[in-house]
Amino acid sequence: MNMLSTKLPGLDLKNPIMPASGCFGFGEEYAGLYDLSQLGAIMIKATTPQARFGNPTPRVAETPAGMLNAIGLQNPGLEQVIEKKVKWLEQYDVPLIANVAGATEEDYVIVAKEISKAQNVHALELNISCPNVKAGGITFGVDPTLAAELTRKVKEVSEVPVYVKLSPNVTNIVEMALAVEKAGADGLTMINTLLGMRLDLKTGQPILANKTGGLSGPSIKPVAIRMVYEVSQRVEIPIIGMGGVTNASDVLEFLYAGASAVAVGTANFVDPYVCPQIIEELPEVLSEYGFSHIEECIGRSWKKREGFAHLSS
Amino acid sequence: MNMLSTKLPGLDLKNPIMPASGCFGFGEEYAGLYDLSQLGAIMIKATTPQARFGNPTPRVAETPAGMLNAIGLQNPGLEQVIEKKVKWLEQYDVPLIANVAGATEEDYVIVAKEISKAQNVHALELNISCPNVKAGGITFGVDPTLAAELTRKVKEVSEVPVYVKLSPNVTNIVEMALAVEKAGADGLTMINTLLGMRLDLKTGQPILANKTGGLSGPSIKPVAIRMVYEVSQRVEIPIIGMGGVTNASDVLEFLYAGASAVAVGTANFVDPYVCPQIIEELPEVLSEYGFSHIEECIGRSWKKREGFAHLSS
Amino acid sequence: MNKKGDMTIVSQRNIAKNIFELTLKGDLVRNMNEPGQFVHVRVNNSYLPLLRRPISISSINKEKNECTLIYRAEGMGTELLSKKMVGETLDVLGPLGNGFKIKDMALKKTALLVGGGIGVPPLYQLSKELKAKGINVIHVLGFQDRETVFYESEFAELGTTYIATADGSYGEKGFVTDVIRKYNLDFDHLFSCGPTMMLKALQEEHGHKDVYLSLEERMGCGIGACFACVCRVSENSTDYKKVCSDGPVFKGGEVLL
Amino acid sequence: MNKKGDMTIVSQRNIAKNIFELTLKGDLVRNMNEPGQFVHVRVNNSYLPLLRRPISISSINKEKNECTLIYRAEGMGTELLSKKMVGETLDVLGPLGNGFKIKDMALKKTALLVGGGIGVPPLYQLSKELKAKGINVIHVLGFQDRETVFYESEFAELGTTYIATADGSYGEKGFVTDVIRKYNLDFDHLFSCGPTMMLKALQEEHGHKDVYLSLEERMGCGIGACFACVCRVSENSTDYKKVCSDGPVFKGGEVLL
Ligand SMILES: Cc1cc2nc3c(=O)[nH]c(=O)nc-3n(C[C@H](O)[C@H](O)[C@H](O)COP(=O)(O)OP(=O)(O)OC[C@H]3O[C@@H](n4cnc5c(N)ncnc54)[C@H](O)[C@@H]3O)c2cc1C
Ligand SMILES: Cc1cc2nc3c(=O)[nH]c(=O)nc-3n(C[C@H](O)[C@H](O)[C@H](O)COP(=O)(O)OP(=O)(O)OC[C@H]3O[C@@H](n4cnc5c(N)ncnc54)[C@H](O)[C@@H]3O)c2cc1C
Ligand SMILES: Cc1cc2nc3c(=O)[nH]c(=O)nc-3n(C[C@H](O)[C@H](O)[C@H](O)COP(=O)(O)O)c2cc1C
Ligand SMILES: Cc1cc2nc3c(=O)[nH]c(=O)nc-3n(C[C@H](O)[C@H](O)[C@H](O)COP(=O)(O)O)c2cc1C
Numbered sequence A, B: 001m002n003m004l005s006t007k008l009p010g011l012d013l014k015n016p017i018m019p020a021s022g023c024f025g026f027g028e029e030y031a032g033l034y035d036l037s038q039l040g041a042i043m044i045k046a047t048t049p050q051a052r053f054g055n056p057t058p059r060v061a062e063t064p065a066g067m068l069n070a071i072g073l074q075n076p077g078l079e080q081v082i083e084k085k086v087k088w089l090e091q092y093d094v095p096l097i098a099n100v101a102g103a104t105e106e107d108y109v110i111v112a113k114e115i116s117k118a119q120n121v122h123a124l125e126l127n128i129s130c131p132n133v134k135a136g137g138i139t140f141g142v143d144p145t146l147a148a149e150l151t152r153k154v155k156e157v158s159e160v161p162v163y164v165k166l167s168p169n170v171t172n173i174v175e176m177a178l179a180v181e182k183a184g185a186d187g188l189t190m191i192n193t194l195l196g197m198r199l200d201l202k203t204g205q206p207i208l209a210n211k212t213g214g215l216s217g218p219s220i221k222p223v224a225i226r227m228v229y230e231v232s233q234r235v236e237i238p239i240i241g242m243g244g245v246t247n248a249s250d251v252l253e254f255l256y257a258g259a260s261a262v263a264v265g266t267a268n269f270v271d272p273y274v275c276p277q278i279i280e281e282l283p284e285v286l287s288e289y290g291f292s293h294i295e296e297c298i299g300r301s302w303k304k305r306e307g308f309a310h311l312s313s
Numbered sequence C, D: 001m002n003k004k005g006d007m008t009i010v011s012q013r014n015i016a017k018n019i020f021e022l023t024l025k026g027d028l029v030r031n032m033n034e035p036g037q038f039v040h041v042r043v044n045n046s047y048l049p050l051l052r053r054p055i056s057i058s059s060i061n062k063e064k065n066e067c068t069l070i071y072r073a074e075g076m077g078t079e080l081l082s083k084k085m086v087g088e089t090l091d092v093l094g095p096l097g098n099g100f101k102i103k104d105m106a107l108k109k110t111a112l113l114v115g116g117g118i119g120v121p122p123l124y125q126l127s128k129e130l131k132a133k134g135i136n137v138i139h140v141l142g143f144q145d146r147e148t149v150f151y152e153s154e155f156a157e158l159g160t161t162y163i164a165t166a167d168g169s170y171g172e173k174g175f176v177t178d179v180i181r182k183y184n185l186d187f188d189h190l191f192s193c194g195p196t197m198m199l200k201a202l203q204e205e206h207g208h209k210d211v212y213l214s215l216e217e218r219m220g221c222g223i224g225a226c227f228a229c230v231c232r233v234s235e236n237s238t239d240y241k242k243v244c245s246d247g248p249v250f251k252g253g254e255v256l257l
């Protein structure tokens, strides 16, 4: 039996591991390194209606156990993404989750409507939480009413289930989650990056051309775990957890917290083979802790303990 | 001339370095290691009207480049703090900033009123942002109206300037800052800890008995820098910056961001001699980057560059 | 009177499964005068791991200016520590805390030393000092299994030594309390270090005697400043003791277990 | 076809102030076929530093399965790298990017190789390969000052070599462009690597010739996936090139500097 397979709205996953959006491009680079069909799914790079160049460089800066990025949603635009990138990925046996972005509600609706028609796009991920775009998605990500409204609009046009990607830069993440759940979201993905900044000691100026950027990597894992823990207890829809995952133990921690699947972002830059490696190690780690299937781990940090008697000590 | 001396409301500082509240107790332990009169100031541990035992243990957990704590405001209560702890510190030539906490508005008012009378307490720090106390200060810390109201009440009774300690766990830190400034705060201290969590792989349960805890240390520095940068451009009152400071370069980064002085928290646990060491190294680092006084660095990341011509390159 | 210093690794040996014996040389040894104290070790000069690791002092050699630690490599910090090589230096804070205050005690004839797993190490220096004072020492040391047993012969040289393993793969099968009962061990003083469950059981059975227990708790500062490591003194008050600076050794009943 | 592997350090030398020459042995060398490519080095198996460091391949020795990197120890990553000892292994990703494609070029008589500071290293393998093809190579190498000059004799063995220092403490005083002008250097091809300001100046003065420039940009992945390292192709379009996977070597004018 497969210890790792699981089902989420729209997604029939061989395993719960997928690269996070923006950290894997459209898969082409990694396809040169390993067979993408090994992956549970792929969250492709954010797509906007028109091509975007994104922010000036430098776009990344390193921080203690983390990094800041301010890419600025660079992408070749909806048409190119569908015709070139998504199409190209059809050769792999792997479901895509299309990350949908924009500056206005209409942007999101256009992208969602078109990209959800692609045969290998099995779900959408509404990126209402990118901190690096001025006048862009970020306002949706911190306002429950706007987020709900956007979710509703996108649900109306999408041909596949819609996951909403939550921003951690809010006072009350549960409120955001409940708002988009009520508006029809089929799932949540969380967390996006924390807003941060680094200054250059020589010039005194921000290292990133965009000044602020999104903090990702191991340093944010405690915040991500806390938020998944809080939200998973309050919503009925599944969560794809992320934030600082670098190995199979981290995956287990996110499952315990309440995630049903896990995305790997920054770690792909540190080790481009990290996703297949985690997939390989996960069964071993599950066995080590006495599990025979990932579903036994989900929400273990807060669920009633009946099923877990064999492990209490 | 002293490159490090500076003046803030109520505080005549030999240097801008002070241990952060909760990371230095009431100084007694460190007094056995070095002369506390070397410090710019001391932010003493949070004081509540009555003695508190705090949370059950474990109270700390380690994270990548950081730590979580859930001490729960353990302290011997207002009377003991004033009569024993604050009194004892009189032997040192160092101003105290008294961290004021509580569960209700009255708690804060009582503590502020009494402790501000102590001769060596030169300022108060309103801890409206402790994430580890249920039904406690945290609600004040995320609601601008409540925070402003509390600030006003405390200002009415305090005999010394009042700094408000801001929580990073909010959507809009500038809004919080402006609210308490308008309510009469003399300064800000920021940031308190980010709310986080770690799960034990063996049990699936949170490592901290309190479940969630406050994330501190180098991992949160990028978030702290970003917030100080944002807030310092919008308020007139000075900021004491903190979050992940471990060396003199970090101090410089906080000054650039817009802080007027800098507190050192978690790093005291890693190296109990860190504060005097930073104080010793700071003049050297300032000179290295061409400064003759700390005030030249403050807000350099966003201020008009007239004074800085000598450094542009 | 610097409490922090670099100590040089003069030996590092793997003495049982995942158990390492590490000997350090340095001036801090001069202040090590009490069995049961600990050092707070920074295993890496970066932020990974960020915090120091508390490790008991297992033996002290004043002449050589050396001390020995025995630790189990299990998490990130101790794993890294086990990779350190002879000649490297370690940033050490210590000695810290209050140990077994046998210097101030009116000692009687027989002392029973009970150790559980990684709680065994500090009892070694204690046993040596008791023996030197002419006290009769009996050791009951509990381990998980045969592979994790260490220092049996070292303790046996000082006094009668019983080994218990949880799975019975070596020595007596069962817990240290079973051994004490089985052999009906008689003693005037009981000194113990190990898992809280074990200390609790000892306290319950022998609490009427002269008992000293060494506690463990997750630590931040290790010097009494952060309040990470407190334990209660009674159910109904806010009184507390800090394991790092009031302990780690407490008199039986002094704190709630 | 694994692009990532452990390479063993066979030598590490401090060859100028803060400048280190590091020779690595490993199977990845088999794929190193183009001067100007780089490797992405993980200096620590923890998260500090988190990201890899891009370093140009300075020379390739196919027979020994070795390659040499030359780098300046300045920040956390390169500082740590400079502490690594012979026999240790390094996690390396590479070779990455597109180098100087001299295999596909119709080469004429003379090539001018212009390097600035830490941009000098990749020109060494390039020069060796050009020389092997019978091309006349001239080097103009700019450094900060006398103390940071390296590889002068190595380059001099291959062709005429001019050294310039910004402060005039060694060789010519001034910039590489001053030297080219002063000696009125004539060439068919210009290959350069160094600070963007220098590349810009070269492009402006010699853009009408056959110019190849190697760029630097802060990187995340190093393989083209994260879009950290893009540069524009023209002012008015969203077209871009990635330094890591389309470059680091570009034809003059191919991208905006
Ligand atoms: C006073 C005292 C004396 C000790 N003496 C010894 C000894 O002689 N030999 C020995 O092997 N161990 C001893 N320990 C336990 C030792 O400190 C832990 O095993 C060690 O800190 C674990 O670190 P790690 O990096 O392996 O684990 P990690 O899981 O990576 O540690 C993460 C964090 O949790 C803390 N932590 C984890 N387990 C413990 C624990 N059991 N007790 C306290 N903190 C813990 C760590 O210090 C660190 O802050 C002692 C503990 C205390 C409090
Ligand atoms: C294609 C390419 C080839 C290079 N070849 C060489 C070489 O042969 N020799 C050499 O000494 N240097 C070379 N560099 C520059 C080298 O990558 C940086 O000096 C190095 O990354 C700095 O790391 P650090 O840890 O010392 O500095 P830190 O300041 O700690 O680095 C922090 C972050 O910024 C990045 N960074 C800092 N400076 C640079 C820079 N100048 N370029 C790119 N990223 C930077 C780091 O990679 C890291 O992610 C090259 C850069 C690129 C892009
Ligand atoms: C370079 C970079 C680019 C990113 N781009 C996107 C994006 O386009 N859309 C999005 O929803 N999230 C984006 N993210 C956020 C990640 O998908 C992920 O939520 C975050 O990095 C936390 O996970 P990690 O710590 O594993 O990286 C990006 C992150 C990084 C580091
Ligand atoms: C163990 C611990 C206890 C703390 N207790 C308090 C407190 O009582 N009052 C308070 O305002 N902040 C408290 N803080 C927060 C610190 O003062 C500081 O704001 C935070 O840790 C960020 O700084 P750092 O990264 O340098 O530690 C505490 C932090 C730690 C780690």
Ligand code: FES
Binding pocket: C218, C219, C220, C221, C222, C223, C224, C225, C226, C227, C228, C229, C230, C242, C243, C244, C245
């Ligand atoms: S560890 Fe800080 S008070 Fe004991």
Ligand code: FES
Binding pocket: D218, D219, D220, D221, D222, D223, D224, D225, D226, D227, D228, D229, D230, D242, D243, D244, D245
């Ligand atoms: S560094 Fe990631 S695309 Fe170039």
